[in-house]
Amino acid sequence: MLQDEPRYGYQLKTEFESATGGVWPLNVGQVYTTLDRLERDGFVSMEVGDDEQKLYTITVKGVGELGDWWEAVPADDPPPRDELMLKVLMAIEHGPEHALGVLTRQRSALTSLLQIRRRERTPLDRSPDSSPPTGEALAARLVTDALIVRAEADLRWLEVCEARITAGAGPR
Numbered sequence: 001m002l003q004d005e006p007r008y009g010y011q012l013k014t015e016f017e018s019a020t021g022g023v024w025p026l027n028v029g030q031v032y033t034t035l036d037r038l039e040r041d042g043f044v045s046m047e048v049g050d051d052e053q054k055l056y057t058i059t060v061k062g063v064g065e066l067g068d069w070w071e072a073v074p075a076d077d078p079p080p081r082d083e084l085m086l087k088v089l090m091a092i093e094h095g096p097e098h099a100l101g102v103l104t105r106q107r108s109a110l111t112s113l114l115q116i117r118r119r120e121r122t123p124l125d126r127s128p129d130s131s132p133p134t135g136e137a138l139a140a141r142l143v144t145d146a147l148i149v150r151a152e153a154d155l156r157w158l159e160v161c162e163a164r165i166t167a168g169a170g171p172r
Contacts, residue, residue: 002044002058003066009035009054021140038062084154088161096165103165107158114151120144 001007001015013031017024035056038044043062047055058066074080084106091102121144133141 002056003063006047006055006057009056012056018136019139021136021138021143023140023143084157088158092165096168099165100162103158103162107155110151110155110158114148114155117144117148117151121148 001012001019007015009031010028012035013026013028016026016031032054035044035046035054039046039056043059043065044056045059047057049055087102087106088099091099121141132138
């Protein structure tokens with residue numbers, strides 16, 4: 001967000017929230033803590049204006065770091081920490097029956113969540129306004145799509161877990 005022009009911390013907060021469809025609200029104090037760290041590391045510079053507000057500008061070093069970030073591909077090894085994965089792995093330690101109970105509860109919760117997310121998406125996708133969404137509306141739609149796809153993937157993973165647990169548990 002600083003690549004286009006210098007900004008104040010509060011501007012960065014509101015623009016970030018808009019760009020992410022309002023899904024990740026930021027505490028303005030966290031924004032300034034992050035900006036202080038970026039300044040310390042030489043990625044941004046700060047000027048205090050006549051009104052005592054701090055104006056932040058990206059540095060040449062910051063532009064290079066931003067370019068590296070755009071080019072970086074998320075790594076899957078090790079997998080990102082995931083509460084569902086941890087819960088299932090810990091449940092297995094308590095035996096197959098306990099693990100299968102956890103899987104059932106998680107599957108029910110994910111199925112309900114998936115239904116809610118799909119209902120949220122439906123009015124957006126069937127809007128009489130045929131123009132494609134932009135800005136915050138597009139961001140919100142993409143976040144909803146991501147949540148739906150992730151819930152579907154989690155449900156599929158739970159099916160795989162159940163198959164592996166039941167295969168290893170022998171006759172029930």
